[in-house]
Amino acid sequence: MEILTETVKVIVEKIVGYTIGAVGSQLDYLISYKKNVDNLSNKVGDLEDARDSVQRKVQAATFNVEEIEPNVQRWQTRVQGITAEVQEFVEKEGQAKLKCFNLKARYQIGKKAHKMGLAVKELKDKADTFHTVGHRVPIEGDTTISTKGYEDFESRKSIFDGVMKALKDENIPAIGVCGMGGLGKTMLVGKIATQAKVDTLFERIVTVVVSQTPNLKQIQKDVAKQLQISEFKDEDADFQKAHLLRKRLKKEKILLIIDDIWAELDLEDLGISFGDGQKGIKLLLTSRFRDVLGIYMDAKEIFYVGVLSHNESVYLFSKIVGDLVENLNLQSTMIEVVKECDGLPIAITTVANALKNQKNPNVWKDALRQLKRANPTQIKGMHEKVYSSIKFSYKFLSKEAQSLFLFCSSFEEDEVIEIDLLWRYLVGLDFFEDVYKMEDVRNRVHTLVESLKVSCLLLEGYRSGTFKMHDVIRDVAIYIADKEKEMLTIRSSEDSEKMSNMRKLKESIGIALFQAKFSELPKRLECPRLNFIILGDKENSLRIPNHFFEGAKELKVLVLMRVSLPLPSSLSFLQNLQTLALLNCESEDIALIGELKNLKALVLVDSKIKQLPMGIRQLTQLQLLDLRRCSELEAIPSNVLSNLKKLEEIHMNRSFNQWQVDGEITERSNARVSELDHLSQLTTLCIHIPNPKILPKALLFGKLVRYEILIGPKWYWNWDRDRNVEFEISRILKIDLDRRFQEDDGIKILLKTCEYLNLAPGKGIKNILYEVNKEGFPRLKHLYIQNSVEIQYIIDSIGFQRVAFPVLELLSLVNMVNLEKICHNQLAMGSFHNLRKLEMRKCDNLIFVFSSSLLECFSQLQEIDIEDCKVMSTIVAVERKHGLQVNDDIISDTIDFAQLRSLNLKTLPNLLGFCSNVDSQPLFNKKIVITFTRTHFKAEHEFDFHLYGNYLLVIHYCKVKSLIS
Incomplete structure (x- = not known):
């Protein structure tokens, strides 16, 4: 009986506990209903911050050509839904019922607010797990082998x-x-x-x-x-x-x-x-x-694979030189030149490209004589005609182009060479006449590389801003460099013959050794004429011998790759060194660099360094400081940058951004952004300033020729642009902008001059033109606007008569929840006249994209991508005297998108059609691709595709009541 009593007692205690707990929760809903609503609002604020952070990552991944992870997309959709639900609850239900004393209403409000708060917190916590939001989509079955110029002989x-x-x-x-x-x-x-x-x-x-x-x-x-x-x-x-x-x-x-x-x-x-x-x-x-x-x-x-036939050779040569031979009556000479090329495509193309602009018959005859007399060489796998043809093209180059061509042979075989690393190396070599500024060196190298491509001595790389050298041409270039310029290219440290030839080393002006075994390097170089060294560590373990550089005091360019241990003390002997590049190095102790007083360019790309030494301030001749992708760099001592008075370029992409704020107490005294104001010769700046309140003076921004500037705490560097060609767009600005500092003179200058603008508008900004920039953004090519809750119009042309966005090529609008129109009222002729692509996502208040009276401004559009716009009913709305019309009455307006090639419409649940009404004339003159994804057409509407002209239709996950095709 006692056992049964105890069992009943335990059960009763549990029931009472549960009852009290449940009652307590119910009472809490009633008593703390207002607190629950306030907590809900705070949690939604945290969720919105998390949403904005994730959206920045998503946009960065999208620009990086990545596919967004499905779980991230689902999360964004859930956030959008619950945010709207909470907003409606607080505004329509909560606020109304808070004013009454109905206990039941208070209880319901408290309970619902509590449960919604839990859901909101769960979503906010989920955002912390998104370390990556996208992934690269592989190109299935593709090949990286270029077939450009292939002839089907x-x-x-x-x-x-x-x-x-x-x-x-x-x-x-x-x-x-x-x-x-x-x-x-x-x-x-x-x-x-x-x-x-x-x-x-x-x-x-x-x-x-x-x-x-x-x-x-x-x-x-x-x-x-x-x-x-x-x-x-x-x-x-x-x-x-x-x-x-x-x-x-x-x-x-x-x-x-x-x-x-x-x-x-x-x-x-x-x-x-x-x-x-x-x-x-x-x-x-x-x-x-x-x-x-x-x-x-x-x-x-x-x-x-053999040589080309005579007829094939003549055809290929003639195709390159064009009508020049016939116009100059040089057919017989051309045939002889082609004969000397002996059917070798590489010989034919190099010689033809060297002669294609030569209008003097004597030049052609001299070319024939040179080809006949050229001395062959015993390069393995080389044909004597290949050597003579490439040598001939080499002689046609300017001295600067010749030097650059031979220097390029120093790089590894089949390497894709980045032009923007190449010109940094060349800062220290005397290749160019009357070139002293970094900008001039960059421009000259880009120009010469293009001329060598035209001459078929260099090949296009696999990505923009790069090139390659055909291995046959490289072999000839190495031979020429060895014979004429004493540039010694050592393919590997196993090439003992060259390494042991001390006479050869002493005569050399350059050495390239990419896969070095440091254990096999000489203890000391005896190279009094040496101008440059490119040295890569193969073992990633041993250090460079301490006395290695003592016998190379004339060295001007030193490139070290993958070096992980302390720099050799003999580095301090290189007082003539003008370019030092440490690429992908792990050496933390770089204090020796401060002793290289004549250094012009310091390049520390991809290196794992935590701080710059104070001795850097002694490099008063420094013109270029490149710290790209030094992701662990946390400290630059104060007054270091301000002392480098000759600096012309600073590159800190994906690198240091922990700028000291005046009055702020920190563990270390770091550099201040204001130090840049002392650099009167600065023309190029890549920098992230998380705190907009510490901007440099406007005078600095006014002098910049090139820049990539991030202003605000949450911006990301664009990986693709950083890894590929530098400054295809030369003025890039990403900025959190609100009323507090948009009147800053420096901001005004950047907004006026930028070519790429990524804008996150803050409070108080309702339209972009006039409020943000009153001059119409005369230079802007790409405009990305995101995460605005207040902007109603991109342009409100009332009181604004200037041409707007005259050279804009891309317009992207993302998460603009209050956007009503792109353009309000009429635009000046020439506005948007160069726009090629329009992207719109999550513009929840937008009913249409264009009004018919403004279509002429958008006549050059080639791509339109519209996604997740809840209330959009039409792309083009026809204007009437009494406002806009979005029904299906027949009208006679002519709507012409002659350049449009791609129309991508995704998740538009209220779409009625492309245009509110059209006549029988096709909209598109040329074939375009129309893609619908998750777009649910209204049941009563017929989408009249036959009115749109020549199209290819692609439909994904759509509910379509009826289509006319």
């Missing part, structure tokens, strides 16, 4: 057809293409890969380049990267990497192109094999040497 057609047939034969696992340097093997293979992609012979195409000194680990890594093996880690053991790669190759039908093989490769060790279970991997190999393909690489079919 008959002499190549049989090879092309033969390789394509072999690719389809399951019994041929490896196919070889061989031939001497300069015949176009790589381009031919690129064309084959393109056709294989079109014919869907493979699920994926992977391309790697081997070159003369293969880096097997890098080849393996490149293959893994293209196959998207995310588990492939540098720290893994070799057998683990090979195992992963071997398993991955069994998953798909893959074409692996291995280009430019010089010797046997042990593919099995890398994980590339042809064992049982392979789904269909094939190898397509190229080499200059047939025995390498047949004996060492076991290619079952080998195709030999």
Whole structure:
């Protein structure tokens, strides 16, 4: 009985506890109803801050061509929904019921506010887990081999057809293409890969380049990267990497192109094999040497690429020089010149490009004489005609272009060279006449690189702002440099003959060694004539010998890559050094740099340094300070920057931004932004200023020729722009702007001169034109506006008569919840006249995009992307005397989007049609792509596509009642 009593007692106690707890919660809803509502408002404020932070990341990822993660998109949708729900609750229900004394109403308000607060907090906490918001979408089955300039010659057609047939034969696992340097093997293979992609012979195409000194680990890594093996880690053991790669190759039908093989490769060790279970991997190999393909690489079919026929050679040459030969009556001379090129495409193109603008017949005759008399060389795999043709083109260059051409041969074979690193190196070399400013050096190098591309001595890189040098041309350039300029290019530290040739070292003016074993370097260089050294650490372990630089006191340019230990003390001997570049280095102790008093350019890109030494302030001749992507840099001592009076350029992209604020007490005394006011020669500035209250004076901004300036705490650097060509758009501003400091003279100057503007408008700004800039943004090319709750119009033209946005090419409007129109009232002629692309997302108050009377201003539009605009019913609204019309009455207005090529409409639940009404004349003159995604047309509406002219229609996840096609 006692046991039963105790059991009942426990149950009763629990029931009473639960009851009291439940009653307590219910009473809390009643008693603290107002507190719950206030807490809800505060939590929504926190959520909105988190939403804005995530949106900045999303926009940065979008600009970086990334696909946004689905969970992030779902989160944004939920945030949008609950924010609107809370706003409606507080404004319509809460405020009304707070004024009454109805206990039931108070209870309901308190309970609902509490539950909504929990949901809001859960969403806010979820934002903290979004370390990344997007990912790069791989280009399936693509090939990085350029086919630009490929000609479908008959002499190549049989090879092309033969390789394509072999690719389809399951019994041929490896196919070889061989031939001497300069015949176009790589381009031919690129064309084959393109056709294989079109014919869907493979699920994926992977391309790697081997070159003369293969880096097997890098080849393996490149293959893994293209196959998207995310588990492939540098720290893994070799057998683990090979195992992963071997398993991955069994998953798909893959074409692996291995280009430019010089010797046997042990593919099995890398994980590339042809064992049982392979789904269909094939190898397509190229080499200059047939025995390498047949004996060492076991290619079952080998195709030999020969020279062009006489007729093909004449055609190719004539295509490049155009009508010049016929106009000057030089046919016979041209035939002789072509004959000297001996059917080699690279020889034909280089010579033809050298002669295509030469109108003096004597120049052509002299060219023929030079080609006949050029001395061949014994470069491995080189044909004497290739050497003579490239040497001939080299002689046609200016002295500056010749020097730059030879310097480019110092870079690694097949390297994609960034122009904006190249010109930094050249600051310290006397290549150019009458060039003293950084801006002038940059412009001259860009100009010379373009001229070398035109001469076919340099090739386009894979991305903007880069270039490559064909390995055959590089071989000739190295030979010329070795003979004429004493530039010594050492391909690897195993090249013992050159390393041990002390006479050669003493005579050299330049050394390039990218994969150095520091343990095998001489203890001391004896190179009194040496001007530049490019040195990369292969082992990433040993230090450069301490006395290494003592015998190279004339050194002007020093480039060190992947150096991880303290700099050698002999660095202080280099008092003539003008450019020092430490790339991807981990050395924290860089105090020695302060002793290089004549330094003009200091480049510390991608280096892991935490602070700049105080000694940097002694570099009073410094013109360029490049700290890009030094993400760990936290300290620049105060009064260092202000002492560098000759500074012309400062680059701090993705780097230091912890500027000292006047009156603020911190652990260290850091640099102040105001120190920049002392730099009277500064013309280029890349900087992040989190606190808008500490801006430099307007005089500084007025002198800038180029800038990328971020103002506000939450902006991100654009990764793609940072990694690719520098300053394609030369004036970039990202800014949090509100009434508190928009009248600052410096801000006004930046807004007036910028070409790229990313704007987050704050309180008190209701339109962009006039309120933000009264001159119509005369130079602006790209405009991004985001996260505004007050802006009603981009332009309110009342009282504004100037042309607005005359050169704007892109307009992006995101999360503009109060935007009613782009343009309010009429625009001056010429406004928006250059606009090519319009993007609009989450503009919840926008019913239409254009009014018909303003369409002429948007006649150059090529792309329109509209997404997630809740109330939008039409793209174009027709104006009437008594306002705007959005019904379907027939009218006679002519609406012309002659340049439009892409119309992308996504999640527009109230869309009625493109135009409120149209006549029978087509809207689009040329074929465009119309894409609808999650756009639910009204049931009573028929979308009259036949009125839109020539189109390609794509529909995703749409509910369509009826379509007329």
